[in-house]
Amino acid sequence: MNRGKKVALYGVIVATALALGYLESLLPPFFVIPGMKLGLTNVVVLVVLYRMGGKSALAVNGLRILLVSFLFGSGMSFWYSLAGGLLSGISMILLKRTGKFHIVTVSVAGGVLHNVGQILVAMAVLRTAAVGWYLLVLWFAGLFAGALVGVLGAFLCARLSPKIFDK
Amino acid sequence: MNTGKWKRADFLLLCGMIAVGSLFGLFLLLAENRGTEVRVYVNGEVVNTFSLDEDLQYEICGAHGGVNLLRIEDGKAYIEAASCPDGLCMHMGKIDKNGQSIVCLPNKVTVEIAGGGEAYDVDLAAR
Numbered sequence: 657m658n659r660g661k662k663v664a665l666y667g668v669i670v671a672t673a674l675a676l677g678y679l680e681s682l683l684p685p686f687f688v689i690p691g692m693k694l695g696l697t698n699v700v701v702l703v704v705l706y707r708m709g710g711k712s713a714l715a716v717n718g719l720r721i722l723l724v725s726f727l728f729g730s731g732m733s734f735w736y737s738l739a740g741g742l743l744s745g746i747s748m749i750l751l752k753r754t755g756k757f758h759i760v761t762v763s764v765a766g767g768v769l770h771n772v773g774q775i776l777v778a779m780a781v782l783r784t785a786a787v788g789w790y791l792l793v794l795w796f797a798g799l800f801a802g803a804l805v806g807v808l809g810a811f812l813c814a815r816l817s818p819k820i821f822d823k
Numbered sequence: 824m825n826t827g828k829w830k831r832a833d834f835l836l837l838c839g840m841i842a843v844g845s846l847f848g849l850f851l852l853l854a855e856n857r858g859t860e861v862r863v864y865v866n867g868e869v870v871n872t873f874s875l876d877e878d879l880q881y882e883i884c885g886a887h888g889g890v891n892l893l894r895i896e897d898g899k900a901y902i903e904a905a906s907c908p909d910g911l912c913m914h915m916g917k918i919d920k921n922g923q924s925i926v927c928l929p930n931k932v933t934v935e936i937a938g939g940g941e942a943y944d945v946d947l948a949a950r
Contacts, residue, residue, distance in 0.1 A: 706826055730908065730929060731887075752827075759826035761833040768840055778926065782933050783867030788851050788922055795844040813826050 657822070665820070666716065673700040673720045674727075692797040695767060695805055701745065702763055702809035707821045710749035717741045732781060736774045743773035759813065760806030767802020768795060858921035858936035861900045863893065866931045875900065875919060875936065885930025893934060900934060901925070 657665070676696040683694075697720060705713035721741050725734035744766035751762045771794035775787055861873040865885055873879060875898055883891040891912060892904040899917035902925055912927035924935040 732928060736928075754832075755827070756830060756832040757827055757836065758829050758833045761836055762827075764837060764840065778928065781928070782864065782926060782931065787924065787926075789920075790924070790926070792844065792848050792851060795840075795847065799840060799844065810826050 666712075666719075669700060669704060669716055670719050670723065673697040673716065674723060676700065677720070677724060692794065693801065695770065695801050698744070698763070698766065698770070698802075698805045699808045699812065702748070702759065702766075702805060703812050703816065705748060705752060705762075706759060706809070706813050707816070710753070713749065714742075714745050717745050732777075735781075736777050739777040740770040740773040743776075744770035758806075759810045760803060763806030763809055764799055764802035767800075767805060768798035771795065771798040857898075857919050858923070859938035860936070861893075861895060862935045862937050864933040864935065867933075873900075875938075883930075883932050883934075885927060885932040887930070889927070889930030889932070891927055891930055891932050891934075900936065902927070902934070906930070 674697075676699065680694055680696045700720075701713050701717050704716050718741070721734065721737045725737065747769045748762050748766040751757050751765055752759075757765075772791070775791050775794060779787055857875075859875055861875055862869055863871045863873075863881070863883055865883065870883070871881065873881065873895060875895060878896050879894070880903070881893045881895075883893055885891055885907075888906075890906045891902050894901055894903040899919045901917040902912040902915070905912050905927060907927050907929040909929070912925050912930075912932070915925045918925060918934070918936055921936055921938065924933055926933050
């Protein structure tokens, strides 16, 4: 891929991830349990992982997290996002690499581990381990969100023109 | 691009994740009991302790000048108002079970229920 196309492609992808994140933040908060998110931006990460590889997926996710925390972040939020993003990103790359799992399973594992990562940071920051019920809720929330994201990601992987990701 | 096929491994991993979550939930359910004490933490330090049986209002001064209004009413504790931008701590509802907690990340405030006989050992297990 030449440099110009690379820059443009990454720009469009990161912008899509940002826009989806914003779209999701418009959902009324009383609809969801605190910390529970659909994680629509993970659709983008998932598609990039399957179409462009693990390194690109990590790069896109890292850029997105950095930009979101610059734009809307408040103090610690960067670290929560980073912990969740890294844990889910790396585990999805590894699961995909084994070649034994369907994209939806990979996404579900990513969704669960994203929430686990955030709670681990919360435990460290607040120096508390009393997160039992919260962890339980977010565990299952991650399962459902991951499944939904996985189905969407599989659909997009099948439908997006290969030309977009051509070398 | 190949997004993989459904295989036995998928089934095992998905069921495994559901099983781990369910077992954890069962464990919490069996271990839960009503607490007697409300502990308020700011930045990981206990700043105040109240009885769960006495109705009261208390203003928690959190990090960065943030304020959370704690209310204990009918043996349950909850956050009535808060200065944090997301207000998630208010949505966390009322708590009275031993080990339950309300967390406000922006203000670094944790309200935790304690006391009431044997606490479940998530605390110990997780340390």
